[in-house]
Amino acid sequence: MGVTLDLSRGPAAAAVPVKPNLAGLTRAELAQALIDTEVVRPDKARMRATQLWRWIHHYGVTDFAAMTDVAKEMRASLSEAFTLARPEIVERQVSQDGTRKWLIRTAPGIEIETVYIPDVGRAGALCVSSQVGCTLNCTFCHTGTQALVRNLTAAEIVAQVQVARDDLGEWPSPKEDRRLSNIVFMGMGEPLYNLDNVAAAIDVIADNEGIAISRRRITVSTSGVVPELQALGERTGAMLAISLHATNDALREELVPLNKKYPIAELMAGIRAYPGLANAKRVTFEYVMLKGVNDSPAEAKALVQLLKGIPAKINLIPFNPWPGSPYECSDWKTIEAFAAILNRGGYASPIRTPRGRDILAACGQLKSESEKLRASARRRATAADPA
Ligand code: SAH
Ligand code: SF4
Numbered sequence: 001m002g003v004t005l006d007l008s009r010g011p012a013a014a015a016v017p018v019k020p021n022l023a024g025l026t027r028a029e030l031a032q033a034l035i036d037t038e039v040v041r042p043d044k045a046r047m048r049a050t051q052l053w054r055w056i057h058h059y060g061v062t063d064f065a066a067m068t069d070v071a072k073e074m075r076a077s078l079s080e081a082f083t084l085a086r087p088e089i090v091e092r093q094v095s096q097d098g099t100r101k102w103l104i105r106t107a108p109g110i111e112i113e114t115v116y117i118p119d120v121g122r123a124g125a126l127c128v129s130s131q132v133g134c135t136l137n138c139t140f141c142h143t144g145t146q147a148l149v150r151n152l153t154a155a156e157i158v159a160q161v162q163v164a165r166d167d168l169g170e171w172p173s174p175k176e177d178r179r180l181s182n183i184v185f186m187g188m189g190e191p192l193y194n195l196d197n198v199a200a201a202i203d204v205i206a207d208n209e210g211i212a213i214s215r216r217r218i219t220v221s222t223s224g225v226v227p228e229l230q231a232l233g234e235r236t237g238a239m240l241a242i243s244l245h246a247t248n249d250a251l252r253e254e255l256v257p258l259n260k261k262y263p264i265a266e267l268m269a270g271i272r273a274y275p276g277l278a279n280a281k282r283v284t285f286e287y288v289m290l291k292g293v294n295d296s297p298a299e300a301k302a303l304v305q306l307l308k309g310i311p312a313k314i315n316l317i318p319f320n321p322w323p324g325s326p327y328e329c330s331d332w333k334t335i336e337a338f339a340a341i342l343n344r345g346g347y348a349s350p351i352r353t354p355r356g357r358d359i360l361a362a363c364g365q366l367k368s369e370s371e372k373l374r375a376s377a378r379r380r381a382t383a384a385d386p387a
Contacts, residue, residue, distance in 0.1 A: 019083040023056055023162065024155020026200050027207070037081045039074075050209075052078075057210025060162065060171030062086060086166065087159050102163055106156045109149065113187060114160040116168065121182030121217060128160045130198055131189025136223055138243075138256050140288055142322040143188045151194040157201035161211060173212050183213055185220045186241070192225035192232060199235040206237075215239075221286065226262040226270040233275030240274050241284040241315075242267070246294050247302035255294070264306070272310060282311040288319050289330035289338070300338045304345030314342055314349040 020037075022030055031049035034040035040048045055067045064070070064079040090111060091103040098118040105111050115127040132149035134141075161183065165171060168179050183205060185191040191198045198220065206215050220232060221241035232238065246252035252259040262270075271283055285307065289295050303314070316339055319329040330338075335351055342349040 019081065021085065021155065022052065022082045023062070023084045023086070024153070024158040024201075024204065026154070026203055027053060033082070039077050039081050053207075054209055056084060057204065057207060058171075058173045058212075060165060060173075086163060087156075089163060092167070100164070100167065102160075102167070104160065104163055106152075106159065110152075110156070112152065112156065112160060114164060115187065116164050116180065118179070121184075123177075123181035124179045125182040125184050126161060126164050126180055127184050127186045128157060129187030129189055130157060130185055130191040130194045134189050135193065136190055136256070136258050138223060138258075140245075140255060140290060140319060140325065140327050142325070148189075151197060152189070154197040154200035154204065157197060158204045161205055161213075165211070173210065181213070182217045182219070184218075184241070190223055190225065191220050192222045192228040195228055195231060195235070199232075202236045202238060216281070219284065221284075223256050223258050224262050224267045225258070226266050229270040229274055237276065239281065239284070240271070240277075241286055242271060243288075244285045244303075245288050245290075247299055247306050251294060255288075255290075268306065268310070277311055279311045282313050285312055285314045286317055287314060288317045289335050290319050291328040291330045291334070293327060295330040295334050295338055297337060297341055300341035301345070304342060304347065307347065312347060314347050316342075316349055316351045318351065 020033055022033060025033060027049060030052060031045040034048055034052075035042050035045045051070065052067070055061045055070075059066070061067065062084045064075045064082075064084065067075055067078075070078070087104050087106040089102055090105045091101075093101045095101075100116040102114050103111055104114060110132055112129050112132060114129065116124060117127065118124040129152065131151050133146040134143045135148045136144060138144045161180075164180055170178060170180055185198065202215065202218055205211050205213050206218065215237040216239060218236070219239040219241050220236065221243060222229075222232075223243045229240070232240070243256065244252075245255050246259075247264075249259060249263050252264060259267075271277075274283065277283065285303075287294070287303070307314075316335055318335060319325075319327055321327070321329065339349045339351055
């Protein structure tokens with residue numbers, strides 16, 4: 001018996017015109033939107049955009065009515081033309097260790113996982129996604145098993161920070177004692193394949209009159225898209241993290257297939273040329289610890305050699321297994337021995353303590369809910385129709 005799968009989410013929405021959302025635009029886009037809709041005269045657009053900017057990004061308001069220094073009639077025309085609504089939060093989970101995870105739906109089929117991890121960075125870090133899915137099939141990464149759905153827009157990246165801030169109660173933007181002090185682009189996707197949107201989002205997040213997270217507290221992690229490194233540095237001023245995971249090309253090609261295109265020597269040359277590299281602005285090298293694969297003392301020594309002369313930190317990441325993953329995490333003793341060799345070589349190498357494991361919030365486990373639903377629907381269909 002055949003089955004028909006209905007994966008739609010209810011009847012198609014009636015054609016209600018969607019109001020443009022101002023909450024994720026850059027300053028220039030915001031001013032332009034005001035002009036294009038003729039809500040504001042062109043000569044007043046910059047002034048008005050600055051005023052709105054503070055309300056949106058410093059106070060975090062989601063309703064024009066809250067903008068008390070904007071005339072009532074103007075507030076009414078703004079809310080007629082635009083919205084400041086947040087995307088839908090499909091799921092929210094809080095781990096016993098304080099890690100929080102949100103599943104945010106910005107459009108049908110676009111479901112984004114974002115994770116807040118306390119006690120990372122200065123106070124706490126938000127791990128944001130830059131794509132839904134990924135085109136690069138790193139063999140140890142759960143996201144890598146999912147096809148790319150699409151790049152996220154700058155607004156969708158900024159929305160992840162806004163949702164986290166709403167939930168942490170961090171509006172207006174606190175000067176001190178923030179819980180969300182750092183941003184890491186270590187969620188789903190390869191940020192350097194979506195650099196335009198990542199750079200625009202960083203402009204919004206780092207703006208001093210808004211969310212005001214300094215560019216030095218924003219880290220972009222890449223699997224090694226060498227031709228984009230220079231542009232990343234010049235356009236964002238962000239801190240660089242490189243997912244290295246192996247010290248020779250043969251093994252790195254296996255773990256990070258992108259290495260076939262940009263081998264280690266090219267990657268290292270690109271990193272050495274990263275704008276602003278200095279002891280105060282070091283590159284973070286991420287190294288996932290895979291049992292019996294890349295965790296020997298010889299590899300630790302090779303890592304020290306490879307990074308010679310680069311202002312670097314090394315983050316050892318215990319592998320987070322996922323259902324069906326082909327690796328195991330190295331034993332704790334092995335990880336400690338590896339770290340000790342790096343330390344003797346002059347590199348601080350903190351071992352990233354696994355966080356939020358009870359809510360599957362760890363690195364490499366982010367995989368959108370829509371994909372999981374599609375997968376389980378496929379399984380159900382196969383079970384129902386073995387033919
Ligand atoms: N695509 C970018 C950023 C997202 S991945 C990149 O690859 O750098 C963020 C980090 O999580 C990377 O260092 C990645 O290698 C690591 N990671 C992915 N899957 C993991 C897993 N199962 N266990 C531990 N770390 C993982
Ligand atoms: Fe993509 Fe990064 Fe996962 Fe590799 S590790 S598949 S680049 S998200």
